[in-house]
Amino acid sequence: MPTTVITGANRGIGLELVRQCLNRGDxxxxxxxxxxxxxxxxxxxxxxxxxxxxxxxxxxxxFEKALDIPIDxxxxxxxxxxxxxxxxxxxxxxxxxxxxxxxxxxxxNGLSAALVTRSLLPHxxxxxxxxxxxxxxxxxxxxxxxxxxxxxASKAVMNIITVQLATQLRAKEIVxxxxxxxxxxxxMGGKSADISVEESVTGMLKSIEQLTAENxxxxxxxxxxxxxx
Numbered sequence: 001m002p003t004t005v006i007t008g009a010n011r012g013i014g015l016e017l018v019r020q021c022l023n024r025g026d027x028x029x030x031x032x033x034x035x036x037x038x039x040x041x042x043x044x045x046x047x048x049x050x051x052x053x054x055x056x057x058x059x060x061x062x063f064e065k066a067l068d069i070p071i072d073x074x075x076x077x078x079x080x081x082x083x084x085x086x087x088x089x090x091x092x093x094x095x096x097x098x099x100x101x102x103x104x105x106x107x108x109n110g111l112s113a114a115l116v117t118r119s120l121l122p123h124x125x126x127x128x129x130x131x132x133x134x135x136x137x138x139x140x141x142x143x144x145x146x147x148x149x150x151x152x153a154s155k156a157v158m159n160i161i162t163v164q165l166a167t168q169l170r171a172k173e174i175v176x177x178x179x180x181x182x183x184x185x186x187x188m189g190g191k192s193a194d195i196s197v198e199e200s201v202t203g204m205l206k207s208i209e210q211l212t213a214e215n216x217x218x219x220x221x222x223x224x225x226x227x228x229x
Contacts, residue, residue: 008078110157166217
């Protein structure tokens with residue numbers, strides 16, 4: 001039974017990742033900030049539900065200490081948005097965005113990929129896969145026209161962390177990739193988004209399963225195709 005760790009597991013893409021990983025027979029360790037309030041997650045009955053705030057080093061350290069089995073797949077999915085941090089719509093552009101809230105989102109969406117991965121490194125098996133759920137907004141090409149500095153910058157940070165982790169962990173045979181999950185119909189993506197959460201997660205899990213050492217450091221779409229940096 002392969003072991004999969006998923007952060008941000010209480011809603012949206014994270015919740016669907018838990019559901020599909022359980023359905024395929026994984027031992028699932030689900031992390032979220034407030035497990036007692038994560039009713040939908042608890043109803044799925046993953047093997048472990050553990051508290052973790054990926055932006056807080058002490059919380060991540062406690063999360064790591066609660067793990068006692070080798071990990072085959074780590075999915076760094078936890079994240080937030082500018083609106084969730086209280087930045088009004090129309091006030092998130094590069095000329096208006098508050099710097100303190102921008103740094104907060106970079107910590108949550110970007111730096112957390114490094115913090116969680118290096119903390120859990122002692123548990124990652126040789127040949128393990130690390131999937132960072134990023135966004136096309138972190139691409140220099142797409143992000144140039146996206147009027148939301150905190151979100152774009154945070155995902156760009158996750159992307160550079162992905163390629164640096166891939167380089168550092170290559171000798172350990174650990175594959176690290178970033179994924180654009182698509183514009184997904186979740187609370188964050190909105191009802192008018194392009195694809196369902198089920199389609200996005202099905203594609204990402206299939207793509208993660210097919211990753212090899214040749215793919216490490218890649219930026220991929222949910223369907224496994226290459227996304228431009």
